[in-house]
Amino acid sequence: MENEIGFSKDFYMGEAPIIAQDLQNGNGNGVESKSGTFETGTIIGDKKYVIGGTDGETLSVKVQFLDNNCLGEWVHVVELGTKPISCNGHSAVLLKNRILILKKNSNPDDCIWFLEVDTPFVRQQQKKNSGTEVVAWSKGVIGNAEKPVVISGPSGVGKGTLISMLMKEFPSMFGFSVSHTTRAPRGMEKDGVHYHFTEKNVMEKEIKDGKFLEFASVHGNLYGTSVEAVEVVSDAGKRCILDIDVQGARSVRASSLEAMLIFICPPSMDELEKRLRDRGTETEEQVLKRLRNAKAEIEQGISSGIFDHILYNDNLGECYENLKKLLGLDGYATPPKSVPQEINLPRDHSLSKIDDKIIINSTSSKPEKESKNLIMLDVSSLKGGAPGRTRGLNFQVIDSFSEGFNGNGNGPI
């Protein structure tokens, strides 16, 4: 199954139409380069992706185009998303449209990363930056993390109120995605808590740089969800809640976030107007603008098919109970705790790939004891991906000798 430098036969053969081969210059999977950093190389079609820790603290990517066996120049690559921090080496395996990176000797929650090279998100970004080589990083999450929740609806309907109630009752379960906006803060609003209040030119530049999952012009200001805002919540092990308008919900629906989308509808336009006016946060001109926009938003919310669920917020308590039902939280005094899976990858390991299974073969030879582990990483049900996390990774210990392994997989140990 494996050759002497740790590439599997499948890795050489790749998966049509992408073909992976070993590097012709001998810089194979996990080889120390002249500069002393670890580099791996993967050839996909006529491109060679070299991943190595040469960019300060973070792993960087270099791409070289192959021109009939003759090596071309390095190409500048735009790397989107948060890059993994460099480590004591890594392994790389080509999957269908992304490269799986396994960091050696790293924390269980930081050992699996993906470099997307040909996913819909990357193709979309390549189109935007025509002529530029674009790749995107996405961190792998073991198991099926709960889907993010999008709460949308016209201004004043009660989205923020419902979200606050949820966060108060389940503080360790939910995390709020803090949006960016160019509108001015209201009296009690804090920067970084309610919004990241941002200058328009700064936000426009960051949008251009691909830092936003979605953005929209709403009631005359720019609003947007940065990739980081969602990642911060996922990394804290919480379910992400987004409070965004209908245009933003449409973008999220089209993205790889795979969120649950809920539209909150007012009982009537009169009641919506009353709530907006009673809140007293908008000028008369703003109230009228928001009410005008509300009509179109309600129409789209109800009939566009963007949303998975529609909730009517007439009686607040009832609406909140219905929201909890949708989220599977009715009847829970305390939220269910998922048991985290753990995987520790020792520095010395080799990889092989059989269909959608990655076999990690690790050997640790301490003077007193030698231990061997065979871990199977199942990548058949990957979900999400850049510009967010890649979920749906499952692993199983399929063989282990000695106590060297620190994990709680399902297989025999």
Ligand SMILES: Nc1ncnc2c1ncn2[C@@H]1O[C@H](COP(=O)(O)OP(=O)(O)OP(=O)(O)O)[C@@H](O)[C@H]1O
């Ligand atoms: N079911 C309800 N009945 C009566 N008042 C409500 C109800 N739900 C929310 N409110 C009130 O309506 C006002 C608007 O609610 P909230 O600020 O949560 O709306 P929102 O949808 O988040 O608005 P925006 O999109 O402008 O942020 C608040 O003063 C809130 O207390």
Ligand SMILES: Nc1nc2c(ncn2[C@@H]2O[C@H](COP(=O)(O)O)[C@@H](O)[C@H]2O)c(=O)[nH]1
């Ligand atoms: N598309 C997005 N819409 C957003 C985002 N954050 C908030 N919003 C929506 O804007 C309006 C107005 O909000 P307000 O705080 O000024 O009253 C409201 O409908 C929000 O849902 C975002 O990141 N993206």
